[in-house]
Amino acid sequence: MHLFRFFSLVNTQAKMNLKAEASRFILSYLWWVIEPLLFVLIFYLVFDILLNNGRADFLLFLTCGKIPYLWFSKSVTSASNSIVQNKGLIHQIDMPKALFPYVSVQEALYKQWAVFLVLFSVVMYYGYRPELNWLWLIPVMVVQYGLILACSLLGALCVSFVGDFRMIIAMGMMFLMFTSGIFWDINAIANPVLRDLMLTYNPIAFLIDAYRQVLMERSLYDLKHLAALGGVVLVALFAMHGVLHKASKLIASKVMNS
Amino acid sequence: MNQQPETILAAQDVRLCYRRRSGFLKWFEHTALASISFELKRGEILGILGRNGCGKSTLLRLLAGLIEPTSGKIICDMQTRRALLTLGLGFRPDLSGRDNALLSAMLQGATKGKALETLQGIHEFSELGAFYDQPVKTYSAGMRARLGFATAIKTEVDVLLIDEVLSVGDVNFKKKPKRRCWRGSPVSRQWCLFLIVSNR
Numbered sequence: 001m002h003l004f005r006f007f008s009l010v011n012t013q014a015k016m017n018l019k020a021e022a023s024r025f026i027l028s029y030l031w032w033v034i035e036p037l038l039f040v041l042i043f044y045l046v047f048d049i050l051l052n053n054g055r056a057d058f059l060l061f062l063t064c065g066k067i068p069y070l071w072f073s074k075s076v077t078s079a080s081n082s083i084v085q086n087k088g089l090i091h092q093i094d095m096p097k098a099l100f101p102y103v104s105v106q107e108a109l110y111k112q113w114a115v116f117l118v119l120f121s122v123v124m125y126y127g128y129r130p131e132l133n134w135l136w137l138i139p140v141m142v143v144q145y146g147l148i149l150a151c152s153l154l155g156a157l158c159v160s161f162v163g164d165f166r167m168i169i170a171m172g173m174m175f176l177m178f179t180s181g182i183f184w185d186i187n188a189i190a191n192p193v194l195r196d197l198m199l200t201y202n203p204i205a206f207l208i209d210a211y212r213q214v215l216m217e218r219s220l221y222d223l224k225h226l227a228a229l230g231g232v233v234l235v236a237l238f239a240m241h242g243v244l245h246k247a248s249k250l251i252a253s254k255v256m257n258s
Numbered sequence: 259m260n261q262q263p264e265t266i267l268a269a270q271d272v273r274l275c276y277r278r279r280s281g282f283l284k285w286f287e288h289t290a291l292a293s294i295s296f297e298l299k300r301g302e303i304l305g306i307l308g309r310n311g312c313g314k315s316t317l318l319r320l321l322a323g324l325i326e327p328t329s330g331k332i333i334c335d336m337q338t339r340r341a342l343l344t345l346g347l348g349f350r351p352d353l354s355g356r357d358n359a360l361l362s363a364m365l366q367g368a369t370k371g372k373a374l375e376t377l378q379g380i381h382e383f384s385e386l387g388a389f390y391d392q393p394v395k396t397y398s399a400g401m402r403a404r405l406g407f408a409t410a411i412k413t414e415v416d417v418l419l420i421d422e423v424l425s426v427g428d429v430n431f432k433k434k435p436k437r438r439c440w441r442g443s444p445v446s447r448q449w450c451l452f453l454i455v456s457n458r
Contacts, residue, residue, distance in 0.1 A: 020352035094323040249326045
């Protein structure tokens with residue numbers, strides 16, 4: 001399939017899916033903003049009021065970590081099921097199987113704009129004003145988007161062959177939630193070797209720290225680290241496209257007989 | 259001198275076996291098709307009849323290029339656009355007929371611009387009237403079949419594979435494919451074949 005036509009199809013299908021989803025709820029597209037607002041409200045109630053965490057800006061700290069993590073986990077989880085969920089279409093037309101995870105990731109990306117607006121509102125509520133330094137968030141978001149795509153393609157491939165991978169992915173997301181420094185500061189790890197290991201081998205931990213560096217510390221993250229991560233993500237994306245292309249008919253056969 | 263129509267789709271000694279998991283470390287193996295060979299030329303219409311479970315739908319999936327045979331070959335040019343119509347599959351129930359037609363046309367190879375241009379034609383051919391802009395979940399089986407068939411016709415696929423779809427359409431609509439193919443319309447000249455599967 002021609003590249004332009006592929007992305008045009010991804011975009012059209014993602015918009016249609018969002019339209020279909022919005023038509024199921026009375027509050028329609030408003031849920032894009034209501035959902036992240038409710039998340040922040042729950043965090044506020046639990047961590048600021050009930051647990052009364054000592055840190056004055058804990059809600060901001062938590063939101064800066066949780067929102068990027070939710071983008072990753074929601075996208076990868078839904079995209080991993082996307083090939084299997086499109087069994088009906090796979091029964092009818094021979095098409096690149098990468099299309100389905102791409103559509104899921106694109107859907108999540110459209111919703112994410114509203115979620116990031118909520119994040120920026122919380123940052124401003126804590127007295128931080130938008131500044132040029134915030135532009136350094138763009139490379140972080142681009143690399144995170146690439147990472148989401150690569151993980152989604154891998155997840156969708158695995159789930160289409162062995163359904164049990166759904167459970168493993170769900171467990172993996174929980175593991176990431178507790179080890180990526182969402183509720184605690186990764187820089188608070190006393191052992192520098194262990195801290196470096198966490199930041200090197202857990203890209204989500206590094207990305208969350210990068211969001212906080214820009215939004216809360218008004219400083220810059222490790223650019224070399226981000227570039228290296230971007231390179232790895234690019235190689236992984238190419239590799240996953242190759243695998244999905246090669247295994248296209250086999251995937252169709254597996255999905256039809258599942 | 260009359261030119262022989264070109265072969266557009268051919269099967270050579272096709273065999274298909276599949277293995278399905280039936281429990282913990284238990285597998286069920288079945289040979290769905292064996293020794294299937296035939297050749298179809300541009301303009302030909304072929305019907306396949308057989309009892310339930312004899313492999314008709316599986317054969318269509320092979321011919322549509324969705325799956326590969328265990329052995330043997332399906333010969334079809336890379337440029338040939340094939341569409342398989344299967345009852346109740348491929349439509350998003352929450353979306354309108356118009357939106358589904360747009361997506362189907364794009365999935366069958368049309369650009370977005372071309373797909374948008376064909377929407378009016380699909381509306382007229384499908385005879386859905388005001389239902390065209392209603393969610394597909396409100397459609398009857400026959401209306402879904404009409405939408406699928408109209409989309410395939412208007413996006414001018416080269417090979418149309420129909421798996422019992424028209425068995426649910428009304429009498430008038432069932433005659434439409436024949437009229438489209440045999441009355442020398444521009445569509446019939448572009449089409450190569452029309453494969454209909456039925457258990458009746």
